Amino acid sequence: MPASGASAVPESTPAAGSTVPLAIDADDLAGTPAGLARLAPLTAALATAAAAGLRDRTGPLPARTPAEFAEQVRAELAAGGGVLPDAGRGAAAVVDLIRRYATGAVDLADPGAAAHLQPPTLGVPAAVEAIVAALNASVDTWDSGPYAVEIERHVVRALADRLGLPGTADGVFTSGGTASNLHALLIARGAVADRLAAGARPVVFCSAVAHFSVSRACAVLGLGADAVHTVPVDARYRLRDDLLAGALAGLAADEVPVAIVATAGTTDFGSIDPLPACAELARRYGCRLHVDAAYGGGAVFSARLRGLLAGIAAADSVTLDLHKLGWQPAPASVLLVADGADFAPHRVDYLNPADDGAAGYDGLLDRSALATTRRADAVKVAATFLALGADGLGALLDRCHHLARYAQRRIEAEPRLELAAGATLTTVVFRHRGPDPDALNGRLRRRLLRTGAALVGRTTIAGRGVHLKLTLLNPAARTVDVDDLVDAVLAAGDQEREAA
Incomplete structure (x- = not known):
């Protein structure tokens, strides 16, 4: 029963398969022993409802157009009085919401889901997330989450060691690769702030297929999107270091190189830039080397693939997304720096006063330039590391790499398909042949989306469509x-050609 004066929400009927009546009180606090005990039956009921929703599925996406789906959700919410009714409807409404959510969400565990760098999550971190959320720690101050603060430090150190970064390395968890890259370029800009203040024009180098967040970061940081100088790539979509060397040598007297951003795992192709050559050029021209390994950094766990990251230990900073090749619930991105002094000290009296810091009561506020309150995201990562180890994660990557290599061979054997880029990591780029292939491949992908049969990605290759x-x-x-995915693409392509 709620405490005196609290507003109670009506008790629901038990969820399917549950023998525990679920009650929700307006003052129900999750992060207490009693609250955590109540969380268990509710979480079980939600899991049962989600499983029921998934069993209603026939593919990775609901077989609806966006307009049809929007109307379905609107009608469902309206039937219950809207998403914010005056009176709460109790646990039954929550269970029903999650069943509908699972029915209508993308099912990343469906083998037909193969579009984005968005993996199905492992069970361990997904379960841990519920407890982490219930306890609601933040790592900005020590007294907001002592264990969370310490576990992030240990996870950061473990990742730095795996990548071969020096003992001075440090890092911070962020909301994603875009935020990690932004923070890295913020640090790089600070290293040449005096020259920029004197009127020098900033230049940031990256490959022509680098992630769009590099250009976005330069715009946000006031460097200007035109500060980004893209370097052409070779036939395997890797930055050409000979052209990078020429571009650096050809800088004007009033241009200052801020950073070289090398990519370890481009979004479309999984290609990995020549990291040793990029590191040598960064040293020669006195600029920072940032490695965007948001995708490819997971190769560090695989004995078979970690050699692809040779040279990454020379980076000044590295982005690594564990919500890609770490199978974590998002967010789980990390920015690692070779020198922890890159994180500028920042003191705020109400959070981390100097005398508290001197006494050892410092959190991680200094690490983050983009957030104050930060989730204890490192806990789910630590749980996964403890449960599976590096070898276990590496085995998962090796399986996915094997599937990508198989897909490459299957596509190469199909006369109606044209391979554009084979498997470096876990992506394969191709298209259906035919008249007006740009329109054909766009339409066939939308056909697959509309029917919910398969979810494949789309990209445009410069000069190739x-x-x-x-x-x-x-x-x-x-x-x-x-095979089923490739067959679905073939069938959709054939249907679109017939309909044209």
């Missing part, structure tokens, strides 16, 4: 599932 992409991040998938 619209292509499709298989992003294979489901380690439970099999080669027969890859």
